[in-house]
Amino acid sequence: MDTLSALLTPRSVAVIGASADAARIGGRPIAYMKELGFQGRILPVNPKRDEIQGLPAFASIAAMPEVPDVAIIAVPAAAAGPAVQELAQRGVKAAIMFSAGFAEMGDDGEAAQARLVADAQAHGMRLLGPNCLGLFNARTGFYGTFTSSLERGSPKPGPIGIASQSGAYGMHVFGLARDFGLGLSCVVTTGNEADLNVGHMIGWMAQDPDTEVIAAYAEGIRDADSFLAALELARKNRKPVVLMKVGRSAVGSAAARSHTASIAGDDAVTDAVLAEFGVVRARTTEEMLDIARLATRKIYPAGNTLGVLTISGGAGVLISDAAEAAGLPMPQMPEPAQQKLREALPFCAPQNPVDCTAQALNDLSLVGTFAKALVEEGGYSSILSFFTHAGGAASVAPRLRSELAAVRAAHPDRLFVLSVLADPPLVRQFEEDGFTVFEDPSRAVAAIEAMGRYGDSFARVAPPAPPALPAFTLPATTPSEAEAKRILAEAGIPAAPEAACPTVEAAVAAAEKIGFPVVLKILSPDILHKSEIGGVLLNVSDAAAVRDGFSLLLQRAKSAAPAARIEGVLVAKQLSGGVECILGVHRDPVFGPVAMFGLGGIFVEILKDVSFRRCPFDEAEAEEMIRSIKGAPLLLGARGRPPADIDALKKMLSRLSVFAAQAGPRLAGIDLNPVFAMPQGQGAFAADAVIDIAEGDA
Amino acid sequence: MDTLSALLTPRSVAVIGASADAARIGGRPIAYMKELGFQGRILPVNPKRDEIQGLPAFASIAAMPEVPDVAIIAVPAAAAGPAVQELAQRGVKAAIMFSAGFAEMGDDGEAAQARLVADAQAHGMRLLGPNCLGLFNARTGFYGTFTSSLERGSPKPGPIGIASQSGAYGMHVFGLARDFGLGLSCVVTTGNEADLNVGHMIGWMAQDPDTEVIAAYAEGIRDADSFLAALELARKNRKPVVLMKVGRSAVGSAAARSHTASIAGDDAVTDAVLAEFGVVRARTTEEMLDIARLATRKIYPAGNTLGVLTISGGAGVLISDAAEAAGLPMPQMPEPAQQKLREALPFCAPQNPVDCTAQALNDLSLVGTFAKALVEEGGYSSILSFFTHAGGAASVAPRLRSELAAVRAAHPDRLFVLSVLADPPLVRQFEEDGFTVFEDPSRAVAAIEAMGRYGDSFARVAPPAPPALPAFTLPATTPSEAEAKRILAEAGIPAAPEAACPTVEAAVAAAEKIGFPVVLKILSPDILHKSEIGGVLLNVSDAAAVRDGFSLLLQRAKSAAPAARIEGVLVAKQLSGGVECILGVHRDPVFGPVAMFGLGGIFVEILKDVSFRRCPFDEAEAEEMIRSIKGAPLLLGARGRPPADIDALKKMLSRLSVFAAQAGPRLAGIDLNPVFAMPQGQGAFAADAVIDIAEGDA
Known part of the structure; x- marks a missing residue:
């Protein structure tokens, strides 16, 4: 039995600190x-008793007559460390640590917790917790938890698994x-x-095999590798994951940190990553359970569409x-089907929503006719039928059931939801x-929409890995703009035509070669944000202006940053007629x-209108972004503009993502910013480029 | 008794088309x-029976021994018309018409429906319906409805009134x-x-007096006057209104029209109007009922803040x-209060959310300490306490109740919500x-936020009516741009300096007087959208360019609109350095x-980033917009820009709203567009103006 199965479906369990008091x-x-x-077998360990709750008890871990699959540690923090050592040494595969008083208590606790892990890992034992409420498996009856929530009733075995960082939640x-x-199936904290x-x-x-739907709660993602591998396995095995990832808000994020010292991460990045793996992010508990409940039908329509049958x-x-609002399409019924329904019931509204009116309650065969038309002629993958209290009335329900059930039975591939x-x-x-x-029909719609997202994700073929770039080495420190552009150009990420000019004569010659107007920028590895010191001159229109500009920039640089190394001036083509964009990469913790994509200026800074994606990705995904x-x-x-060169832009963005992925952790x-996306066929060019190298990590 | 009270709290009711079959x-x-x-008294009317369900029945409306307060009309459409006539003639105050087959059936039905209303109004009788499920009053036991929804249980009398256009819904x-x-209290369809x-x-x-909270459902607003007067009365009487106004979406809007022929109106305008009256718009039924339920506490805190007490x-x-996400502030606890709580419980998190941890379940006096601190030292107007299943556990609940109840009782002005x-x-x-x-704590938050909106609205002093403009007369037809600007300038809505120039010499002279660069625009009452025919020239920089531009514009106008009356060219100051805005007015049906306000260009056209408000309004409200x-x-x-002249802009917007309100219905x-909001102190000027006059309505 593998370690995690030993933890979740043990055949035997030791309880360290077992008590006779239930x-x-x-x-x-x-x-x-x-x-x-x-x-399975329960092995209570308690130095003071021979018997606990009718079971023979053992005085110590060493005294246990067998090595259990799993151990529950229910002793105070001070005694927990030795217990972990002994259990690990006896070869127990996994321990569930209820004990509190570790990382949540500050630095000392953090250190004690690190020792627990080291001691366990030395013998290959895995730890759940500490400071957790434990877990239970409703199918096997394994209750490795002290939660009082079981007092109001025990769980019904079934297909939904729950994993939560927070015990109480x-x-x-x-x-x-x-x-x-x-x-x-099981609940784990x-x-x-x-x-x-x-x-x-x-x-x-x-x-x-007993879990078909996974509901999870997290404040932060502690380890991206195991998390993303788990999501990909769930996707591959067609198991929907609905996740509540809290800490979106400023207050929430601060509270999350004080709670279990989680790394909240950037919320928009989290959204992008979850979407990549087809995880549906729930905003409320209710939404999480609605989605989990509907998902147990195991019908996940790709390209989901909604047909609505209503008496109101x-x-x-x-x-x-x-x-x-949910983005769930409701295409109209085909015209011939509408005509047929109008013949069956003159004052119906047969478009979609299909309103069969309360008339259908007087002749319930109409419900069958209408439902059949929605499925067979409308072709919707999901059908929501609204019958409110009429569907619950004794005079209506039996016939309604038989009419609907016949249609349902004939079309097992469709998702059928009732609002009654x-x-x-x-x-x-x-x-x-x-x-x-x-x-509530609104809740039904939200859950139906989620099933379509699972369907799309399950149907998605993983995109091919984008082609790798030839091996390259990052410079030791943050390079100058010109050097950054050269490095990126080698990776297929083009900048506007430009030349690094150490002298004023070289600048004039370069400007004449590139063609006026040009842009002049101070060239220094020590000045990253040139515009802040007035280090950029736009619309420089002739040779005389180049001469004036050259000396002006040198003056400004000297007065703003006297210690900066000045390598001259960069002369670049002034791009016009393009759309200003921003392409960027940051290292998410x-x-x-x-990678980030957005339009320039206010779009990014005021409207936050940007998209994110983990690096690397191919051009198709870049285009989606x-x-x-x-x-x-x-x-x-x-607004009458020429379309921009999306092909060039998506290529640039994909290459950037590959570059970032290959560059390794020294790339901060x-x-x-800006990148000019020129009109179709004319390319996309970075007008400025910064490559930020993390110092001291090399 | 007034007519509507006769309808909703009648002392006697006739049932036209009374049946012995329940x-x-x-x-x-x-x-x-x-x-x-x-x-009250029930008067069944049925020509074929002397007795109905144990009550004496009458052969005709004329045969009724008294005039009832209200009559229910439960006969087919064909018989409904004569019934309305007879009832109105006998002096019945109001009729509830179940009968279907009127406006919902097309033009003939529409005409028949109009006749019903005319016949009733001729004698001062009011009609509810037709094609409605009627109404009931849970306090008096008046059930003027045939809904089957009562089969599953009757209502409990209480403070919530429900009004719905849709019967089934x-x-x-x-x-x-x-x-x-x-x-x-009552339910009306x-x-x-x-x-x-x-x-x-x-x-x-x-x-x-029996209704304290109003929940309503509407597809369209049929009559703005009665609707807004009702909302204002509710606001004045401190009765919260929660409204579900559907038809937001394209499909929904089309479906609403096919349903009861409603006018959906522009959804963003509806949002603005509802906000003006403090109505909370619910998105789901559940949200509507959550808000109504919490509102029955009658605690509506203005300037609402949320304090959270949690064991998780x-x-x-x-x-x-x-x-x-809801926009409900959660300020931090004051530092001394945090300190005190840390002393009471070392590992609590006392900021807000205040996490008293599961420790508080072991010493429930801590719950009282913490709750008291939140109310008295945190000063929050609303307190949400999360105790999940622990709050429902027999070992915890009694003491938890007494701790919380003591704090609650000492602070009757605060809103207390529990998630257990x-x-x-x-x-x-x-x-x-x-x-x-x-x-569900998320649902609690949404409802608490709504209480604050009611509080703010109830506390709001109605803003003073903005000062009226001197009387003016709209021109008979849509005026030229210059005429439009002149009319608006008289109303205090300034345009950029400009001159209408019939000749090229006049244009040159005007440009020299205004100062270069200038803008040239074709001047014609017949060309509304000048830029579409190339009728605008920007950055005209000297006298020669004015001459060239003048003839170019005349040529373009002649070729694009040969029949248009050309009055010359408008010469205007080219404004620069300002922020481009759009101010507009349209007549909502x-x-x-x-009035609408937005930033120019893509902000309006792509991002739909605009605000709306009913005209007229004062400068304070303009600034809010x-x-x-x-x-x-x-x-x-x-981004380092100078702040724009908001004072000038808000004055302009308020004046525009007053102008539109005084102009009457001929103003379409x-x-x-654009209006340039210049840097602070430099004013705001319309660079173009169109006044659209509805023709044929004069």
Whole structure:
């Protein structure tokens, strides 16, 4: 049995600090396992007792007659360290540490926690926690947790796995899931994540045959590699992941740091990475559970479309609004189908939403006719039917069920959702017929939209790795603009025609060769942000102006930065008629190099209208990034402009991403600002370039 | 008794088309009233029976022994017209028309519906419907409805009134409200709104002592006057209105039109008008009911702030994210209070969210200490406490209740919300203690934020009416640009210095007087969009260029619009250094003249970054409009720009709104595009102006 399976589906468990009192931390797991039918062996360890809750107890870890698959550590922090050592030495595969008083308590705790991990790793033992509420497996009855949330009811076994960094919040989600009647495979809380983290748990669930849907909560991503590998495995195995990643807000982010010392990361970057792996990010617990519940139908339509059948025009409008807001398309019914429905019921509204009006309640065969038309002629992959309290009325429900169930049964590939108000037994019957029931149609729409995102992600063929660049070496320190442009040009990232000119004569000659007007910029490896010292002159229109400008720039540089090494002046073609863009790369603390694309000036600085993507990526993905910003129409030819050279731009962006990925961790960032995207066929050129090298890391 | 009170709280009711069968449309209202204890008199009218459901029946309207307050019309469309006539003639104050087959059926139905209204109005009778599900009053037991939604349970009397244009959707909301245990005053559905509409119902509820909170649903606003008067009355009487106004989306809007032939109006304009009256617009049914439920506490804090007490750091982060997204401030606790809490509990996180950790469950007096500190030292107007399942645990709940209840009782002005998972009896106890309980903390945050919006609106002093302009007369037809600018200048809306020049000599002289560079524009009352025909020349820099430009513009105008009257060329100062804005007015079909403000170019056309407001409004509100757009930092001095002359801009915008309001319905629209907002102290000037006069309406 592999280590994580030993942790999540153990055949035997030791409880270090076992208590005879079922209400205490060391007593609860034993009580739960006895009550809820754990079939494996429980080994209570307590130096003062021979028997605990009816089970033989052992005085020490050494005294245990066998090596259990997993151990629960329910002793105070001071005793936890020795327990970890002994367990690891006996060959236990994994320990669940309830004990608090480690990294969450400051530097001393942090150091003690690091020792725990070192001691465990020395013998190959993995740790869950410390400072966690533990985990349980609803299928095997393994309850390695002291959560009091089980007091109000035990879980129903089923296909949803929950992984949460926060113990209290994870058990809150469990409590809601139980109250909603959702079936669970396992619930894991990871606490301080000294060793195992939420990513590991997602990864285990992604290969667990009993888990079909994964719901997770994280404040920060501690280890991008295991996290992303887990997401990719889940995607490959067609298991939807719905994630609540909190810490979006400034307050939230500060609170997250004080909580389990998480690295929050940049939220927009996180969004981009999650989208890349088809993870749906839930904003609320309710949304998380709605999505998980609908996902248990295992119907994930790529290219999802919504057909709506309603007995209320008002609800139809409301649902249409919700679908548009969610980005879920509602194409119209084909005209012949509309005609047929109008013949069946003269005052229906057959476009989509399809309003069969309350008339259909007087002749329920119409419901079958309409539902069949939506599926077979409308061809929608998802069908939402709104019958409100009428669907729950005794006079309507039995026939309604049979009409709908017949259509449902004939089309097992479609996602069918009902919005009805009905008593629980009737709701269960609808659910058994294959309908997922939501009281609130807006919540239904949000969940249906998510199923389409899973479908698209599962259907997506991983894009080919973009071609690598010839090997290159970064300079030892941040290079000058000219050097930066030369390095990038070799990587296929072109700058505007320009020349580095050490003398005024060279500058005049270069300007005449490039053609007026030109731009003059001070050339110094020590001055990164030239415009701040007045180091850039635009629209320099003749040789005399080049001469004047050259000396002006040297003067300004001397007075602003007397110690700076001045290498002369850069003479560059003044680009006009293009659209100003920004291309950049920064090193995200979690996900490594991340590329950014945006339009110049206010678009980036005031409107934050930018897109992000992990490096490297190919041109198709670069084009998606470019098209996804709100200001994209400016590049595509809005307001009578010529369309910009998107082909050149996407090539530049993809190359930049490959460059950043190959450059390694010494590359702190790259700024190409502005880049001029010229009219179609005329290329895209960086007018300025900064390559920022992290010093002291070489 | 006034007419609407006769409709909603009648002492006697006639049922035209009364049926002995309690399942039929004409039988249900009688059955419901008998079952649910209506104390007034019921007069069944049926030509074929002496007795209906145990009540004496009358053969005709004429045969009724008294004139009832209200009549229910439950006969087919063909018989409904004569019934309306007879009832009106007998002096009945109001009729509830279930009958369908009117405006929703096309032109013939529309005409028949208009006749109903005329016949009723001739005798002062008001109509609800036709094609509506009627209404009920849960306090008096008056059930003028045939909805089947009452089969699953009757309403609990209480303070929430529901008004809905859609019958099925209105009753869906009622069904959910009942299932959630919310107390209702009355539920009204307005159907085709031939006469009475949702606005009238909101207005009645705004003065009804039994209704404290108003929840409404509308697809379109049929009559702005009654609707806005109702909203203002509700605001004055401190009754919160939560409105679901659907038809935001293109599909939704089309569906709304096919439903009850509503005028959807422009959604952004609707948003602006609702904000003006402090109405909170709900996006989902659930949100509508969450807000209504919390509003029944009648605590509406102006300048709302949120303090969060949590036993879970994770939940604290999640709540912070939700608060930031909702725009609900969470200021930090004062430093001395933080210090005190750290002394009480060393490893708490006392900023806000205030995390008292699960430790507080071991010593529940800490909960009281922390809650008291939040209220008294934090001074938050709203407190959200997250105790999840621990708050529902038998070992915790009693002491938790008493700790929290003591703080709650000492501060009746604060809004207290609890997020716990508990069984219904315990939830009821918390509710009785004065806490509103939400399982989902995100939903709690959204509802708390809404209470603050009500508070701000109730506290707002209606702004003074902006000063009127001297009386003016619009020209008979759309004026030329120069004439438009002259008219606006008289209203205090300045244009850039310019002169209308019939001859080339006049143009040269004007340009020399204004100062170069200038702008030249073709001058013709028949050419509205000059730039489309190349009728604008920028940066004209000397006298020779003015001469060339003059003839070029005349040539272009002749070739593009041979029939246009050409009055010469407009010579205007070329403004530079200002920020380009757009000020405009259009006539909204529902709300009349509405002003728009935005930044020029792509901001309006691609990013739709604009704000709207009904005309007229004063300068303070104009400034709010200006500051509310996303691009506002550009005007306020972002990126090293000089701040623009906001004083001049807001004056211009307010004057424009007054001009539009005084101009009357012949004014179809005004476009000032661009307006240059010059640096502070240098004014704002329209560089172009179009006044669009509606023809044929004079």
